Amino acid sequence: MTPSTTATTLSSTDRSTPGRTKHRTLFDRAALYDVLDAGLLCHLGLVLDGSPVVLPTGYGRDGDTLYLHGSTGARSLRAAADGIDVCVTVTHLDGIVYARSLNHHSMNYRSAVVHGRARPVTEREEKLHGLRAVTEHMAPGSWEHARGINTKEYAAVSVLALPLHEASVKVRAEGPNDDAEDVEANAAWAGVLPIRQVFGTPEPAADLATDLPIPEHVAARTAQASTGPRTSSR
């Protein structure tokens, strides 16, 4: 699935180059992978009848390919499968930045914005590969544990592949940037209130037989703060 030549830096076309806050923009591929791999949901943007539509959906990554999946009946995926431009954004909110001034209030975050043309995946081996990438991203271990996809289910799902060629990553992971006069005045508190996403205790389905314990691939996630930031917030 990985293209034979993989650039280690990200492209910087006009639309993937932020016009401001350049100092927050990272252009290495490892940073892109980090943000994508730490997320669970992306926001898929496309143009339908001339208007922008932004929908939350799951995804998976294999090398430099991002896979999306959905029902063959979903209008947004049908449109994207026709080969129109999409924008996929993954954002982690890591903290609220309280500054001495209202003007310097901000948020700490990591975000990846990917632009490109999604291609429908129809070849059987790659389609199963894409479904596995999406499933294992959302629920690692389920591909082996759960009942596999039958012929009817296979036909009812569509998979899209988006190349990770044109993308940008932005990270803010620091304290407030107050003006010197406000620091000097010492009239208001300043700092960061960290935010992270945590897994709770697994809740067995109401109709689950009592002899099935919570499997390790599910239970292990509760112990992790797997979607938290990897960088300090100050």
Added chain:
Amino acid sequence: MTPSTTATTLSSTDRSTPGRTKHRTLFDRAALYDVLDAGLLCHLGLVLDGSPVVLPTGYGRDGDTLYLHGSTGARSLRAAADGIDVCVTVTHLDGIVYARSLNHHSMNYRSAVVHGRARPVTEREEKLHGLRAVTEHMAPGSWEHARGINTKEYAAVSVLALPLHEASVKVRAEGPNDDAEDVEANAAWAGVLPIRQVFGTPEPAADLATDLPIPEHVAARTAQASTGPRTSSR
């Protein structure tokens, strides 16, 4: 700010009516307020040079108006201020749904999708009102606590207002919907792994004077699980 006539149900134009999963779609305004008010970040979608762009940003709500703000230099906000269509989506991820079959794996979530044309807010009183709505949404209590906006800062920020007229809300808050044969077979675990967003311990800025304690409006948030789901996950 509130229009004189406020519909209690949301509009259902073609683009705001999901083509599938109708049973997950709510059309009352209270559900829209709940999803928007519980969020911190939205994903703003717009069309730039014919391509979709999706960017994370803060927001605030007052009645049936959603306020967005940003630098006057931000290309995305400049474009939106020209009166083009935007789509604003707020999503809460509430859990991973493990089913007996791969096909029924899913996520529990609450999402609001708002379509409309954003209008630039230039009148001074409303612009300050919008900035207050955005600030107090992100950092309740800061409008009173922090140093206010000066003339230069006021000029450098732009505020957009988006009417909450055309929107849809979707909620999935339940266990897996497995096929009867898979429930019967009892061959795989099924249930929900809950997810929530939590605030950590406030971290004072490195250059903060030691005589300034963490104010109550910041400290109180750590005790709340304020962005968690309000509905049961099963």
